[in-house]
Amino acid sequence: MPSLILSLETSSAVCSVALHRLDDGRLVGQSELRLEKSHSSHLSVLISQLLENMLHTLADVAAVAVSDGPGSYTGLRIGAAAAKGLCYALDIPLLAVSTLAALARQIAAATVPTEDLLLCPMLDARRMEVYTALYRPDGAEVLAPTPLILDETSLAEQTTHHRVLCFGNGAAKFQTLAAGNPNVAFLTGIEPSAVAVGALAVEAYARQEFRDVAYYEPFYLKEVYTTTPKS
Template identity: 75%
Template sequence: MSTLLLSLETSSPICSIALHRMETGALVGQSELRLEKSHSSHLSVLINQLLENSLHTLADLAAVAVSDGPGSYTGLRIGAAAAKGLCYALDIPLVAISTLQSMAHQVASVTARPEQFLFCPMLDARRMEVYAALYQCTGAEVLAPTPLILDADTLAEQLAHQSLLFFGSGAAKFQALVAEHPRAGFLTGIEPSAVAVGALAVEAYRRQDFRSVAYYEPFYLKEVYTTTPKAASLPKKG
């Protein structure tokens, strides 16, 4: 009987995978690589090694979960392609979990008196922009994932009424603007993790909250723009 959930987190430079037991939600194992541009060449290797080290095979998978984004366009596409390929080949369901929500869950689950805070994951989107969202400790969404241009007044209304915890690759930029605010707290070292994706994916599986293997696309949040090299746009001679 297939009893495991495999989770993939490729939205950041970290390539992360995890295995959870479907019945209990217990973590079986995890693995990650912190190498630039390692996702495409190492993801399948990590999966095979983790299954082998935990004495399991692909046949033991009941579902595959993937980090849904936002995050790295290339990383998200690699994770989605791997997850869809496994689900199609094994004829098992696909689960997608918000990158930002999984980060909030990761922090809320180890925070004392978490009901006193709103949790604000921030992913760096270059310059003074971040991808951010707000969640209660229960996972309830207060502010949907959105691109934010950071200034001293960002999230001022929320900070006026409740303490917020900020974390993720974009939080340091905001800390420089509101470091003295009494209701703004900042955490370091919080990064997207397949373990948090898997914890939420087990719950989603029980609700049968599945995605179409054929048509699923990651949530990029913003359109990706590509340009044609100038040399390619020049008219041919002759």
């Protein structure tokens, strides 16, 4: 009987996959690749190698989870297409996990929780804009995912009564602006991971929060603009 969740994270420059057990949520294995613009050519290879290394096959996979966004438009499209293809071929459920919530889960797992602490994942959205949200260490959402143009007043209301821990590939843009605020701290080198996606996906599977395989689209948060290349 299939007993694993296969999770895909392609929302950033890091392409990662993970396997979790459904019964106890235990991490079985993970693999990642840090190469720019490599997702389309390496994602399927990472999946195959991880299954082989862990002595499993696709027949052992009960559901596929994908990082839902926000994040890289191209990366999210690649992850969604791969997840939908696997679910359709294997006739198994699809799960979608917020990229920001998964980032917060990564930090919460390694942070001592306090009542005044808020976790603030930030993903780069170009220029001085980020995709961000606020979570308590227990995962409760305080501020829903939103595009935020950063300035000296950003998150002023929240930092008046809370300590805010910022991380993710967009946080560096806020660090100088918030330098004078003692209630704001930063972590560096934090990238989205399929491990956190899988941990949340196990919980979502128990609640049967499945997505429609045919009509699922990633959560881009902002309208995607495309331009015609100059000839």
